[in-house]
Amino acid sequence: MNVESDAMRYDDLKQTNVFTGRVVMTKGTIIIRGARVDVRQDAEGNQFGVVTAEPGKLAYFKQKREGLDEYIEGEGETIEYSSKLDNVRFIKRAVMRRLVGSKVNDEITGGLIVYDNTTDVFTVDNNLGGQNTQNGRVRAMLTPKAAASAPAGTASSGTGPVLRPSTTLEGAQK
Template structure:
């Protein structure tokens, strides 16, 4: 029986961490810095649209895309929509609380909900966990939704159907056991460390 949609607790699915390790909490209170080629701001709707090689940073959060739309609701919560280019997907990266680990992801679009503190990667979505510079785990699917508060994610493989170059209707996962306590972490692969290429979070705020 094929199960195209599933939910896993990241501390279990991502190689059995001993207790939840959430996204960096301090990111919520850090200022948001954005660089882009152009900006269009609508004061009435409280919406800012940045275009052209956009780079957004907020604490440990790094977001990259061809366009980033940021809006804020009356309660001060921020919401973001990141759109990638034809050649380069939208990218998101954030440090995990109290660990030398990072969560990063990609998709043709990335949506951040600052109120729910969730990040949604859509179309050719990927979610990865790095221990230092070494890749630990990797998940791919049509749509991936990651919850920063619960450290849980869901993956929908069927959402990839009809997307060129994507494995339609399938979820793929590569999970690596966590090194035992006190054991040296696996050395990083030979060659340059993974480069930040772009993927949800504007932390407590969004993109």
């Protein structure tokens, strides 16, 4: 884990680090940015982080998906990450995007978004602690996945058989 910040406080007894001031943290393919990042480590070496944004701004998280040219990125007033559960929670004014390469493919907004990296499942809720956010609605923009390679004899658009050139019209020579 590499961290840049304006200040840091480490507590060896509690196994906690508190980074403050324009924090940028990288761990493998994970990038985290926020005003404050609290990191603790358990006895098994699992790391847990809470990222807090500056007032009026959003904290940021990005991670490459295993074996794909895809990324999950998101923002929220608070972001919680658990290496043990391999999940991330975007809290308040939450936005999560799935990028294919550098292009936004899906985008979801809500009060709370939980993304489980091990199962590739995310849940979105707008009733955060009894407070409705985003006018009480979850919003999603989902792009259809590209069709798998089409079976032989069908068009790549999946609309029917592939037409072959012909020199005849209704069986008669042209």
